[in-house]
Amino acid sequence: MPRCLEIRDDIAGISVANHLRPMNAQETKGAMPHICVCICTFKRPGMLRRLLEKLEEQDSQGCFSFSVVIVDNDQAESARSVVESFTIGSSFQVRYCVEPRQNIALARNKAIENASGDFIAFIDDDEFPTSEWLRRLFNACKQHEVAGVLGPVNPYFEHEPPGWVRQGRFFERPTYPTGYRIGMWEARTGNVLFRRNILADVREPFRAEFGTAGEDIDFFRRMMAKGNVFIWCNEAAVFEVVPPERCxxxxxxxxxxxxxxxxxxxxxxxxxxxxxxxxxxxxxxxxxxxxxxxxxxxxxxxxxxxxxxxxxxxxxxxxxxxxxxxx
Structure with a gap:
């Protein structure tokens, strides 16, 4: 089967935020649709490394190419060494930039600002996908002709949690049949792909006043108010790492x-x-x-x-x- 288009920068796939230009159409589109996977990270180098390694396993079946933008929300640039070492042998372009102001909305905006292509996907730095993740999201978006697609985030316990955690299912999230139309209160950015053109007239995709939480619900509220439809794809699963300190x-x-x-x-x-x-x-x-x-x-x-x-x-x-x- 055809491989994903390999897109590399001239310095080991890395650009620094202050010297970054958005990827242009010639770099990203080529002869097939292009997805930019956006990852915002904060002091989770080990989890970020695992996520990047899992992205290497994505099976596009020749339907699209993809690249990655990583926004380090730590002004100390704690993710830089992980990105630098990973890109030496990576099969896709990785672009690294820093948002020194600790604010998840600003980090998400920085990622979008430095991404390009036909589709944008978001996945959290404490998650990792199945090998079919991007293809499942992409196919659902094309087949249902919608603005975007969300998928399940399943818990992955690093160690066996206390019995009350298992019994209460506190880290399990609601799931829906594939094709189900998502409402704003059901929407999250931990596992989503959407068409880039829905942001054409949006100055600030994620609003900074939310700061610590809720910026994703607000984003989907405003996108849905403009008539954009988002659906669920139950086969496009990712796993969220649940360390003992969260249990x-x-x-x-x-x-x-x-x-x-x-x-x-x-x-x-x-x-x-x-x-x-x-x-x-x-x-x-x-x-x-x-x-x-x-x-x-x-x-x-x-x-x-x-x-x-x-x-x-x-x-x-x-x-x-x-x-x-x-x-």
């Missing part, structure tokens, strides 16, 4: 508080969600003793819901107990 109650509750605190930044259903939280906080609070007796996973699940809604109410009065996401 704690503290991690899950901090994540819930952070998620709740961002609701004010979303204009959709703001009043409705606030009203729900006013009712939900006392109700979940009253059920906590019962859930404690029912078992750890029931207790933690209820406590997560409590923190989600409590985070909303605290945000209304200007309190934000969690100011940045755990990595």
């Amino acid at each position: 704690t109650k503290k991690y899950l509750l901090r994540k819930a508080l952070l998620r709740g605190s961002n609701f004010l930044k979303h204009p959709t259903d703001r009043a409705k969600n606030f009203a729900k939280s006013i009712v939900a906080v006392p109700l979940y609070g009253m059920t906590l003793p019962v859930m404690f007796l029912a078992g750890s996973h029931h207790f933690v699940r209820t406590l997560i819901k409590f923190c989600d809604h409590a985070g909303r109410l605290l945000a209304v009065i200007g309190l934000n107990p969690v100011k940045e996401r755990d990595h």
